[in-house]
Amino acid sequence: MAGPDDTQLHSYDLLARQLIPGYASLARLSVALLAASPLAAASGARVLVAGCGTGAELVEARRQRPDWKLTALDPSAEMLNEARQRLGTDDRESIHWQQSTVEALAKGEPFAGALSVLVLQSLPDDGSKLAYLTALATQLAPGGQLVLIDLMRAQRPVLQTQVEQAWLGFQQAGGLTPQAPAAAPLTEALHPIGLSRLMALVNAAGFGDPARIFQALDYEGFLLQRSN
Numbered sequence: 001m002a003g004p005d006d007t008q009l010h011s012y013d014l015l016a017r018q019l020i021p022g023y024a025s026l027a028r029l030s031v032a033l034l035a036a037s038p039l040a041a042a043s044g045a046r047v048l049v050a051g052c053g054t055g056a057e058l059v060e061a062r063r064q065r066p067d068w069k070l071t072a073l074d075p076s077a078e079m080l081n082e083a084r085q086r087l088g089t090d091d092r093e094s095i096h097w098q099q100s101t102v103e104a105l106a107k108g109e110p111f112a113g114a115l116s117v118l119v120l121q122s123l124p125d126d127g128s129k130l131a132y133l134t135a136l137a138t139q140l141a142p143g144g145q146l147v148l149i150d151l152m153r154a155q156r157p158v159l160q161t162q163v164e165q166a167w168l169g170f171q172q173a174g175g176l177t178p179q180a181p182a183a184a185p186l187t188e189a190l191h192p193i194g195l196s197r198l199m200a201l202v203n204a205a206g207f208g209d210p211a212r213i214f215q216a217l218d219y220e221g222f223l224l225q226r227s228n
């Protein structure tokens, strides 16, 4: 199925595509990865979309796995509202909507899998990242998997300047004007960490070592499995 053209995209999603290399296929890739996981492969699996924002992962999950029992969670009423409007009536009604952080979500029936796309990057590494990851692990069944995608801290001292120039060039070629206000959630107050710190945090939270499944410049994606 063809994707939406630019005029159909919410301004957040258009900006995300202009800013983040590979964003247009991130939701599709994330859902496909989770759908191939042992627990979420089962028909009717419960899946948590953490920080669902304007709903990119929800649209894709409905397309690939209409049988999944989805919980769409975000602390922002505005984002949840955008996501609700984006989904068709039937899809909207079949999703469990939750205005909350993951950390504040009450523990219920465990989830078979979870998606977290561009959420951890906004939390400071002062215990907040660990609390978020621990809450995700707690919500998953043992063996449940998490697809985690975020901006990471660069670890390439030699080529860093060239990569930064390339990223700017990518944005300009996509038509992004500097300091577009709607890009704020994607550009301001971000707290990227390096791979070794991520490994320490996910292990402490109750996951095994992360397997990298995506990288475009400093945006990286990992598949994580909750330890038993």
Ligand SMILES: C[S@@+](CC[C@H](N)C(=O)[O-])C[C@H]1O[C@@H](n2cnc3c(N)ncnc32)[C@H](O)[C@@H]1O
Binding pocket: 016, 050, 051, 052, 053, 054, 055, 056, 057, 073, 074, 075, 076, 079, 100, 101, 102, 103, 116, 117, 118, 119, 122, 132, 185, 186
């Ligand atoms: C940059 S947006 C990403 C939205 C969507 N996943 C996407 O890729 O387009 C990050 C979202 O995470 C939400 N968020 C921030 N902290 C959160 C937390 N602790 N738990 C769940 N969601 C959170 C924000 O409200 C925001 O909607």
